[in-house]
Amino acid sequence: MSKRVDIVSDHLISALGSGSEENFNKLLNNRTGITMHNNGKYSDNMLPLGSINDEWLSQWAYNNELPEGFTRFEKLSILSISEALKDTSIDISSEDTLLVLSTTKGNVDLIEYPEMHNKLDLWYSAHQIAGYFKAKNRPRLISNACISGVVALMYAQWQLKEGRYKHAVVVGADTLSKFVVSGFESFMSLSSEICKPFDKNRDGLTIGEAAATMVLSTQEKGKVSIVKGATANDANHISGPSRTGEGLFQAIKHTLDNEDIQIDFISAHGTATPYNDDMESIAITRSGLNNVPVNGFKGYVGHTLGAAGIVEVIYSLWSMYHNKIIKTFGYNEFGVVEKVNIIDRNITKELNNVLKTASGFGGCNSALLLKKNG
Amino acid sequence: MEDAIQPYYSRKMDNWSIINSVEINNGKVFANGRLVHDTENDFTLASKELYKKYSKAYIKFFKMDALSKLGFLTAEILLKDFNLENIDMNEIALVVGNSNATKDTDLKYLQTMREQPSPAVFVYTLPNILVGEICIRHGFKGQNVFYISGKFDEEELYENIELLINNSTTDYVIGGWVDFINPNDYKSILYLIGKDSKSSKFAINNLKRLNNIK
Amino acid sequence: MDSLIRQLKEQIIDHLNLEGLSPDDINEKEPLFGEGLGLDSIDALELTLLLERGYGIKLENPQEGKKIFQSVETMAEYIQHNKK
The missing domain is CATH 3.40.47.10 (Thiolase/Chalcone synthase)
Incomplete structure (x- = not known):
């Protein structure tokens, strides 16, 4: 069980x-x-x-x-x-x-x-x-x-x-x-x-x-739990992100598992390279999440590579504790190919379900679903 | 009170088998435990021999670092008679580990770093790139887990594959170990795991039986 | 020109780690990227470095590379015109 x-x-x-x-x-x-x-x-x-x-x-x-x-x-x-x-x-x-x-x-x-x-x-x-x-x-x-x-x-x-x-x-x-x-x-x-x-x-x-x-x-209680995660490969290029966002789309799809769940906030990978951020906007849109608030944390601490996933999940967790979505530092003017909802100032919002995504060299992509416990 | 911890073994594994296995170990190649190629040459030459014997025109092979070449060739032999038609590419996963990560390539990059850093070398300084190369070659879009461990341990591999199968909708797993220290000291073993009642059961003792050189 | 083409092929094999290929395997008229040799954006960076270090030619605009790196022949022509 x-x-x-x-x-x-x-x-x-x-x-x-x-x-x-x-x-x-x-x-x-x-x-x-x-x-x-x-x-x-x-x-x-x-x-x-x-x-x-x-x-x-x-x-x-x-x-x-x-x-x-x-x-x-x-x-x-x-x-x-x-x-x-x-x-x-x-x-x-x-x-x-x-x-x-x-x-x-x-x-x-x-x-x-x-x-x-x-x-x-x-x-x-x-x-x-x-x-x-x-x-x-x-x-x-x-x-x-x-x-x-x-x-x-x-x-x-x-x-x-x-x-x-x-x-x-x-x-x-x-x-x-x-x-x-x-x-x-x-x-x-x-x-x-x-x-x-x-x-x-x-x-x-x-x-x-x-x-x-x-x-x-599984014994001690916390305010938020990890529901599910998934990974997927683009099978496209070892260093360039997929033009169709296929791998990230698949990782999100497997994580959300066709469940009817309302995502309140996406903590994206947002490396700020031209191709990566475009790719993410495509994958988020293909997943039907283009209206969900999205931010990127890398303007605050940089890309911390193998730590980044955990750093940004902790920031997302505290965002959930405080019901605050943090502004995307460094972001000024919209500039990705698909119209996603990039957060440019702190906003207050009840955050119950949060999606973290990340992508990397080797064509790998991942998603993780966090849920506030009732 | 939480209920007592349940035993974690999964009945799901009863349906899973080892369809194929390939090991490349310092010039010796074993397919399903049987020696199929043996060379005295070091990996620089042996990799070319194996490429000629088992692979088709794939120019990207020549650009790979030694670790990726080793993983790529092992997968080429593993999959050469396996029909990928009618298989959902989104449900073919890779679970691969090693001990030396990309140490050989890291040292090569260090040399270029001192003169002119080479992007073509640097890109191979992550061990999961070899998984990416296999995925690109065959179009595999399933889950990826790359782990590092002190030495190859069939029990750890079994555990990692079992966890992935229990927690995903994966149909096939290519799982194993791809470790490259230098052209005279390298080892890879990949198993193709799937639901195939004709093959031997996916079990730790069978993983061990198919691993020839410890 | 022929000797420059030969030399370029050797340098490309060396710089791009195309170990196992010989200069004769590369057709100087065939595209380097996509089909043909199947090079990618990282290789384009390596070729940019090759121009810079091997021939003293610095590309100010990375977009220029697209034209120059079409084939070994176009590279050789560019080098002949711009070599310092």
């Missing part, structure tokens, strides 16, 4: 700060965490990036007596998991709890240092993080490009609803690195200004970094 999977706690650290409430307050005030970088660390060019202030991290590590030997990526993940678990009674070291990680590149910032190459494996980081928390169960690790976070939440929901575990701690993290920034620069897909999702003049994405955690449970 299938069990309801509730979201009982969450935390994230991003360019907007540490803590979900801190982050959401800044979203409510439409403040971005993205800043201009010109120090040559990630690029020779001046670039906007959504970077985490290392002082927050070192202060936390000091206060919590975090042992040496963890990389920055691992520390951020540990910080986020610890803070998310703080106000719950859930024991991460119990055999009832599963740890699920989501990342695209993990410790790739260390690839420039040959003596660090033994730390590059993603599963190495998973074991480091699981080891710190003395997790009983083998950690599961999802690495599915920019949909990783949504896939990890879907995967954890599968595990819990079948009763394989009672609780799951799902963490998504990726950090800034020259490796990733130079790669996106070589694609010529970075904007020289803060990204402008769904805007007429959008010209590329802004990279960010984050670690974000959601604690799920």
